[in-house]
Amino acid sequence: MRINQNTSIDCGNLVLVPYLERHVLKYHNWMKNPKLQELTCSEPLTLEEEFQMQKSWLEDEDKLTFIVIYRQGVENKKPQILHEILFHRNEDMIGDVNMFLTEGYEEVEDDPAAAEDENQNSSTYTQGELELMIAKPEYRGKGLGTTIAEAFLYYMEVSGLVASKGIAKYIIKVGSKNVPSLRLFKKIGFQQTKYVACFDQVEMEKPLH
Ligand SMILES: CC(C)(COP(=O)(O)OP(=O)(O)OC[C@H]1O[C@@H](n2cnc3c(N)ncnc32)[C@H](O)[C@@H]1OP(=O)(O)O)[C@@H](O)C(=O)NCCC(=O)NCCS
Incomplete structure (x- = not known):
């Protein structure tokens, strides 16, 4: 989206900046790691x-x-939205967080009038699929993932994207054994809605209305 192309989210020790060309090589190298691909x-x-x-x-x-930057020796603080890309070194990149908007469908149950018309049997809504990755293992398990997810969802609200895109719910898809991810999303209000056996994957969602 162009909306965040000149935006940073400043959480003190963590700064979220847009994904720029200068980040690609490092990101690409991370994603060669089979463990990260699996997670x-x-x-x-x-x-x-x-x-x-x-x-x-x-x-x-x-x-x-957003690409996530870690700033050594800086205190954590409440997220602040800045209309500039904060200076950072690529060596301090530790991960990324992103959302992909898709259309979801909901069956309309027990409505005989709707049942006569196939098109009225389901209603559509916009959902945001959230993905979060701390690529460097030494930065995991310190509460940073929780801060990143909360800062991103805060930005979704204050930027007006939730309203302008009409987002009805957030979803995540995560491997059923990925305990840190399952615990993180449960803690911030997501609930399991599905288990997809062929991928051994859990889907969780957080309704917004
Ligand atoms: C999943 C991920 C984003 C979590 O971020 P994190 O910074 O490691 O997690 P946090 O430190 O904020 O902890 C979140 C919760 O998980 C728990 N947790 C963290 N590491 C854990 C571990 N190794 N084992 C068990 N629980 C763990 C924490 O205790 C916390 O739960 P609690 O508050 O109920 O105690 C991070 O581990 C990661 O990027 N992993 C690799 C990529 C990935 O799996 N992405 C998710 C795909 S959607």
Whole structure:
């Protein structure tokens, strides 16, 4: 999305900045790691594909992403939205957080009038699928993932995106054995709605209305 192309979310020790061309090589190298591919349920891309992906994350109106920067020796604070890209070194990149907007469908039950018309049997809504990754293991398990998820969802509200995109719910898809991720999302209000056995994957959601 273009909305965050000149935005930083400053949480003191963590700063979220837009995904820029200068971040691609490091991100691409992270994603060569099979363990990270497994944890994030993702497929490896070529470097060229990753550059295209970066462009699409920056431009497409259904995708929002931030790169996470860690600042050593700075206190954690409440997220503050800045209309600039804060100075940072690529060496301090530790992960990313993003959301992909899709359309969800809901069956309309027990409505005989609707049942006569196939088109009225379901209603559609917009949902935001959240993904979060701390690529460097030494930064995990210190509460940073929780701070990043909360800062991102705070930005979704205060930027007006929840309202302007009409987002009805957030969802996440995560491997059933990914305990830190399951605990993190439960803690911030997500509840399990599905288990997809063929992927050994849990889906959790957080309704917004
Ligand atoms: C999943 C991930 C984002 C969590 O971030 P994190 O900073 O490690 O998590 P936090 O320190 O904020 O902890 C979140 C919760 O998980 C628990 N937790 C963290 N590490 C844990 C571990 N190794 N084992 C068990 N519980 C753990 C914490 O205690 C906390 O729960 P609590 O508050 O109920 O006690 C991070 O571990 C990560 O990026 N992993 C690799 C990529 C990935 O799995 N992404 C998720 C795909 S959606």
